[in-house]
Amino acid sequence: MTSLWQDTSAEHVTCAPLAGAQTADLAIVGGGFTGLSAALEAAGAGLRVILLEAETIGHGGSGRNVGLVNAGLWLPPDAVEKSMGTEPGARLNAALAGAPDLVFDLIQRHGIACEARRAGTIHLAHAPSGLSDLSERARQQKARGAPVQLLDADEVARRTGTRHFHGGLFDPRAGTIQPLAYVRGLARTAQGSGAILHENSTLERILHVEGQWRLHSADGQVTAPKLLIATNAYHRFVPGFHVPRTAVVGYFQMATPPLPDDVAAAILPEGEGCWDTGTVMTSLRRDRAGRIILGALGIPEGVGARLHHDWARRKLLKIFPDLGSQDWTHHWWGRIAMTSDHIPKVIDLGRDAWAVMGYSGRGIGPGTLMGRAVAQSMITGNTTAMPVPVSDARYRDAMPGMRSLVVETGARALHWIGARRG
Numbered sequence: 001m002t003s004l005w006q007d008t009s010a011e012h013v014t015c016a017p018l019a020g021a022q023t024a025d026l027a028i029v030g031g032g033f034t035g036l037s038a039a040l041e042a043a044g045a046g047l048r049v050i051l052l053e054a055e056t057i058g059h060g061g062s063g064r065n066v067g068l069v070n071a072g073l074w075l076p077p078d079a080v081e082k083s084m085g086t087e088p089g090a091r092l093n094a095a096l097a098g099a100p101d102l103v104f105d106l107i108q109r110h111g112i113a114c115e116a117r118r119a120g121t122i123h124l125a126h127a128p129s130g131l132s133d134l135s136e137r138a139r140q141q142k143a144r145g146a147p148v149q150l151l152d153a154d155e156v157a158r159r160t161g162t163r164h165f166h167g168g169l170f171d172p173r174a175g176t177i178q179p180l181a182y183v184r185g186l187a188r189t190a191q192g193s194g195a196i197l198h199e200n201s202t203l204e205r206i207l208h209v210e211g212q213w214r215l216h217s218a219d220g221q222v223t224a225p226k227l228l229i230a231t232n233a234y235h236r237f238v239p240g241f242h243v244p245r246t247a248v249v250g251y252f253q254m255a256t257p258p259l260p261d262d263v264a265a266a267i268l269p270e271g272e273g274c275w276d277t278g279t280v281m282t283s284l285r286r287d288r289a290g291r292i293i294l295g296a297l298g299i300p301e302g303v304g305a306r307l308h309h310d311w312a313r314r315k316l317l318k319i320f321p322d323l324g325s326q327d328w329t330h331h332w333w334g335r336i337a338m339t340s341d342h343i344p345k346v347i348d349l350g351r352d353a354w355a356v357m358g359y360s361g362r363g364i365g366p367g368t369l370m371g372r373a374v375a376q377s378m379i380t381g382n383t384t385a386m387p388v389p390v391s392d393a394r395y396r397d398a399m400p401g402m403r404s405l406v407v408e409t410g411a412r413a414l415h416w417i418g419a420r421r422g
């Protein structure tokens with residue numbers, strides 16, 4: 001079965017594979033939010049930009065995600081400041097609070113047809129303990145001037161059409177998009193600004209010769225003094241070129257057929273995007289055609305396929321019992337790059353090469369913002385304006401393989417239990 005986003009994207013972009021020898025001021029590897037936001041910014045500033053994408057634009061997390069455009073990270077803002085230090089943490093919190101403005105402004109300015117809807121998001125309390133977590137998050141956000149609103153169970157039931165949740169935290173700064181259409185729209189806009197994008201062009205080999213990076217794909221070569229690696233959880237190994245890695249966790253989604261208008265009218269009638277406080281998070285939203293899209297942590301492959309799918313069928317029934325058992329028309333999944341502290345990283349790989357990664361499940365706003373910020377730093381040479389302090393090439397995330405395994409095992413265990421309870 002295919003991704004809903006592949007089937008419904010109103011934006012299309014085509015880019016020829018790299019061929020022959022080319023030169024650029026900036027070479028970018030990775031055609032997701034980060035790489036394309038950087039390409040748009042750098043090309044707009046007059047740089048000759050060449051971007052290589054191994055598959056097609058949006059092949060990675062950018063074309064597979066839930067489409068929740070949030071203000072901030074998964075971590076509450078106090079935890080960000082505790083982890084990074086007060087000043088850098090406050091700077092990142094402030095920058096990310098404005099990330100939805102950046103995304104929705106770009107969409108509007110460039111006419112990106114991506115089902116953009118700025119109706120807010122609701123972080124739903126999956127249990128009474130979730131509600132106390134949300135109250136604390138509300139307190140921290142309000143202390144920073146965020147216009148968030150704690151909702152009681154009745155208000156959540158009115159807005160979502162289900163009594164399954166114990167309350168929620170509404171954030172009007174946020175919204176939803178069709179993520180693949182957004183990333184394709186960024187690509188179209190970057191092309192319009194002069195960036196040269198190549199799909200089906202895997203970076204296979206890289207050398208640094210006389211102050212220049214030389215990138216090789218199967219049929220071509222790009223030489224550029226500056227390099228941005230924006231391959232995140234989808235990084236493909238390039239021999240002899242080390243890019244730090246993070247834990248990678250799976251997240252899957254399933255979509256129902258469009259619901260009849262009278263049924264759909266009671267479910268998220270105002271169009272908020274939702275996710276919950278569960279340890280193995282669940283997301284819930286609708287698309288423009290009135291489908292319900294349910295998502296959760298997990299890799300639906302091998303034994304995980306049956307287990308996670310079973311859980312999803314029962315979960316939808318538990319949330320919306322009146323819907324009856326629904327057939328899914330689409331299911332798909334993607335890989336999330338999760339750092340051990342859940343803070344994204346900008347890594348100086350040396351010799352004017354940079355890598356950006358590890359949005360830990362929050363990449364639409366942060367990826368757009370950090371791609372732009374890295375491009376600006378590469379243009380001006382000033383790295384102090386970056387939203388996170390720069391890590392050096394020795395950066396190592398703690399036990400990425402083990403952490404990936406622990407998350408998937410936990411998701412399977414909880415979904416196995418969840419699918420068997422009432």
Ligand SMILES: Cc1cc2nc3c(=O)[nH]c(=O)nc-3n(C[C@H](O)[C@H](O)[C@H](O)COP(=O)(O)OP(=O)(O)OC[C@H]3O[C@@H](n4cnc5c(N)ncnc54)[C@H](O)[C@@H]3O)c2cc1C
Nearest residue numbers: 030032033034054060061062065066068203236334363364
């Ligand atoms: C299922 C899922 C749900 C999510 N939901 C949300 C959400 O609701 N809200 C939110 O804010 N974030 C969400 N995220 C996170 C967000 O999607 C990611 O953080 C974001 O897409 C990362 O963008 P990126 O540009 O850094 O990397 P990617 O979009 O992953 O792009 C990397 C690209 O690099 C290419 N590549 C890799 N190696 C090479 C090579 N050697 N040569 C050439 N190209 C190469 C890959 O093919 C890929 O297209 C979700 C992620 C997933 C997977």
